[in-house]
Amino acid sequence: MTQNVLDRYQRTMTNMFGTPSRALVKGEGVYVWDADGNRYTDFLAGIAVNALGHAHPALVEALTQQATTLGHISNLFTSLPQVALAERLTELAGTADGACFFANSGTEANEAAFKLARRYGHSTGGKRHKIIALENAFHGRTMGALALTWKQQYREPFEPLPGGVTFVAAGDFAALDAEVDDTVAAVIIEPVQGEAGVRNFPDGYLQQVRQACDEYGALLIFDEIQSGIGRTGTWFAFQNPAITGSDEPIVPDAMTLAKGLGGGMPIGALLTFGREVSELFTAGQHGTTFGGNPLATATALAVLDTIEHDGLLENVSAVGDYLATSLRALPGIKMVRAYGLWQGIELDTEALAQQGQSLPEGGLAPKVVSKALEYGYIINATGELTLRLAPPLIITKDQVEPLLRDLPNIIADAVADAN
Template sequence: MKHSSENTVTDKSPVQELTDTRGHITGADWLARYSSSVLGVFGAPQRVLVRGSGCLVWDADGKEYLDLLGGIAVNALGHAHPFVTSVISSQLATLGHVSNFFTSPTQIALAEKLLEISHAPAGSRVFFANSGAEAIEAAFKLARRNAGSAATPRTKIIALEGAFHGRTMGALALTAKEAYRAPFAPLPAGVVHIPFGDIEALRAAVDDTTAAVFLEPIQGEAGVRPLPAGYLQAAREATTAAGALLILDEVQTGIGRTGKWLASGDTGIVPDAITLAKGLGGGFPIGALVTFGPVASGLLTAGQHGTTFGGNPVATAAALATLHVLENQHVLARVRAVGEHLRAGLAGIHGVTEVRGEGLLIGFDLDADVAPAVVQAGLDAGFIVNSPGPRTIRLAPPLILSTEQADQFLAALPALLQTAKDAQ
């Protein structure tokens, strides 16, 4: 069969033409076009990035940056990882999308792998989505299905002050930040936020009207705040006694981010569900809800939830490739070692008052409200970091970050802090 010239692949694809750093379109040009074409929900972008390799990225003007944010804990294996790239390309050339009327070998294999690494008991199941917020929405519906009988309705869902679970309506109801919530009120009802880390407040709040408790083992958007020792165990005891679900949001902390498959993995507790996303696809969009055991897994039945793109062959192939590299190239041990080295180095820098986190999810506080200025100074010096608060810097680099790259940032940080303070 002859193909028309309309289907002929040219020497250079439209994407290559747009991202060609030898071209005449500057970063400023792109940003001007952005402001007149893209809805401004994120504010003005800091840079126009066109290329990445490992832990490095380059902008439209050719400047190089050490990426210490990893797309907010997404790029687990850095940028353009050759194995993940080859798997995605091969799968897309074989079978890209089939809808949820069908399944694929990659979807089934990934579900089995997630059940394995999460040590889920018999009867556990996986639902695939496209993002962390969608995984949380599925978990929210799971909680609603645990509503109980009409005589004893379970209308309460508990989350923590400082929590961030996403921006879709159900996820936003769980998110604590009032600035995110207020413009969209009224949100889905029944969510109660209790003080962070207060075990007695938790025990007092969980009763027979509680459908579920949602917890992040480490709160990322609140500045990398780990739950105190014993909190997850107390939550499991309280929810079990009340017949409520314990749902752990491991969207940011899961898939090796803390040097373990799950941040909650060494606590000995078995939740009723966990949510995953971000690093799972190594940069390719995918989310998952893992329901633990037959009771929780039976709450959502045929027709009660769905997705068009979730669990598609390409996304699940990307996730399988990411997990393969993490497991077979001993990346988790490296995360623990480099993370410990980085935290120790940060603790010795003048102007850093506290260092928190685990593995390569790190937050550190400063002695002045200069964190946003540090982010800007870092960009100017070739480092990408994030400020979730006026005194807090967050690091969530690719899990392949080397000790040498960590040392580059540690060596530069004192000058970045001074530049930020001088700018006040």
């Protein structure tokens, strides 16, 4: 049955994603099933989206109840879930005078952030025309967000992109400091670079960037699309001392959210801090038809409520620490970068080379991902040698044990196929 679905996919869908590896038909908790009845433990959660796993009762109830009352209203009106979600997010972020704009995705949230930076630049009489982004950054694939994204294979087919963006080496404060002056409107940073392999920065780096933005009057924008909503063990990465290197939060001027916020429903958000920044947009300067609709915002509220009431931040920290510690002890693994339930695993190719083993063409990590599916696990590769794990925040120690048991064999099988 799976092959039938994939054949139909090939006939009717564009080739933007290549050929899917499976056709999934059902999910429950941390598990999904394909059209042939095979079960998989989901260690990717729809790329850090399904914060509460699949078919969580709280999400099903919130979505069902909202759908029976009010689904879509456009941006000509507001709804109780929309206002309540804005209040909740500003409270969790610790900003009494912040404000929210709701979109439908992460890239749309970053489009809004790009326009916010432009508005800020115009508010200075056009003096501030430059935006600084980091090498290895990923902020989305629409044209504005793509202009902030580093990877050339994403950018080149669609150039010329919106201008005024300068890239500097990630984590190199001297390189960034050399570019920051009074012509800079904003600096945009992922507190941890997800698509680059779940990579943090040197201790003190984010604090230095914050100070440089303050000194020169530039906005600091954090892209927390992957790192936000409890993924690292705090509500937002800017509040996590293990990421910021500071006991106090490194508070941005604006922050973008998506992915885990909706728990599977499409929603993105631009959250601004401080009245001056929050008032940069005026009526009609940006908009969305579907953004912030009652269905998405009601579901997002259920996600936040469940994370809080079920103690999932504590679960993220406990299970994340256990998973990382256990992974580091396995053969075939060189390094694990772990921030809660968001982990980048570097495979140990040096050990393989010493054993006279050849590496698969196209990189070992993608082959490990394919082999993991055969074993019943969904994981992800962000490079030739890097695996990424981002399971649902509800996952337990017992549910990660099978992967810890099987991963050495998965790696070995992937290598054996190339030899």
